[in-house]
Amino acid sequence: MTGVTELGYVRFGVSDLSEWRAFAADLIGLEVGGEEADRLYLRSDQWHHRIILEQDGSDDLIGAGLRVAGPTEFADMQTMLRDAGIAFELADEATARERRVLALMTLADPAGTPIEIFHGPQVDSHRPFHPGRGMYGRFCTGGGGVGHMLIQCRDVQKTLDFYRVLGMRGSVEYRIPRPDGEAMEIGFVHCNDRDHTFAFGLPCRKQVDHLMLEVDNLDDVFFTYERISESQYPVVISPGKHANDHMFSFYCLSPSGFQIEIGYGGRPATHQSEYYTGDTYGHKFQPPGN
Ligand SMILES: [Fe+2]
Structure with missing residues (x-):
């Protein structure tokens, strides 16, 4: 059956990237896996990122990335959404590249929670997870x-x-x-x-x-x-x-x-x-x- 398989990543809009960097890495143990002018990518395993922090001042969730297994399920999901009368938008190539996924669509749940359904995340197995501070174990993903x-x-x-x-x-x-x-x-x-x-x-x-x-x-x-x-x-x-x-x-x-x-x-x-x-x-x- 076609359905989402995991909460693959989340995007938060934040006011203060430097404060978040210290909180996420030094206190929680997440890895700062990448940095651009207006965003931080946080890792908790070998994925390119599991959390994206974007400096936009909203201090809220701006995207919940739900994974489907592959291109067939991604196409089937569009059919299921159309049949259920749920509006969605296919993201362009540039947006999918920015999220480090192969394909992406965006929609909202009944309370306006921003949902992103995707397949094909970038997994950086060449970069072992390196926690922001010492950990006794690992994050469960x-x-x-x-x-x-x-x-x-x-x-x-x-x-x-x-x-x-x-x-x-x-x-x-x-x-x-x-x-x-x-x-x-x-x-x-x-x-x-x-x-x-x-x-x-x-x-x-x-x-x-x-x-x-x-x-x-x-x-x-x-x-x-x-x-x-x-x-x-x-x-x-x-x-x-x-x-x-x-x-x-x-x-x-x-x-x-x-x-x-x-x-x-x-x-x-x-x-x-x-x-x-x-x-x-x-x-x-x-x-x-x-
Ligand atoms: Fe909880």
């Missing part, structure tokens, strides 16, 4: 993509329907009780073994609430946590474990105001729906400034 994101959403059901057209699976996985007796529903979708690629339904001030990067060694979670705790970037959600993906993680504020989650131990997608009313433990919200 492989078939699971760069990580996951919590994104803007106005209607959980419409958002689930949209991502199902792209070939993803998923449903509501949290029903969090509210003081008024109702429940806040959070939807999750996956397209590979990573438990989820997108989550949506929680209040989100920007197009993106957080990007999760997974590491394969618990020591890197706490090593990063210690470095962040000693930095100017607040820990926004304390260490804890999620009920759905079993990820042990914490969240910190990035220089752009959205968050970065550093996680360890996520379980593969279950392929059967179930829901939770809260997390396993920890993950206390600590509003910045308090």
Whole structure:
């Protein structure tokens, strides 16, 4: 079946590239893999990049790159989108070259989240990943993509329907009780073994609430946590474990105001729906400034 296979890369518009360079490399451990006048390419494995930072002042997500397997699936995806009445634009050759992919189309989800569907990323196997600071292990990417994101959403059901057209699976996985007796529903979708690629339904001030990067060694979670705790970037959600993906993680504020989650131990997608009313433990919200 034709469908997206991973969150291959993300693009963020940022205000301050030099601040981001120090945050990403010195604190998080990402590699600055390339630099141009108005952008930085960040690596977490042997791809040319997994994150593009573009100086445009938006401090928000400007592109979520979803991969399809190859040219056949890229053509099939266009047919599926047309059949579903979802508008998209084929990118020109220059834009595809700039993203280091063979072909690219752009579209938006129901909340306006900018999506880029591509095939054929540039993989620089001649340049082994070199973390920006010492790491005990590595970032987990492989078939699971760069990580996951919590994104803007106005209607959980419409958002689930949209991502199902792209070939993803998923449903509501949290029903969090509210003081008024109702429940806040959070939807999750996956397209590979990573438990989820997108989550949506929680209040989100920007197009993106957080990007999760997974590491394969618990020591890197706490090593990063210690470095962040000693930095100017607040820990926004304390260490804890999620009920759905079993990820042990914490969240910190990035220089752009959205968050970065550093996680360890996520379980593969279950392929059967179930829901939770809260997390396993920890993950206390600590509003910045308090
Ligand atoms: Fe997350």
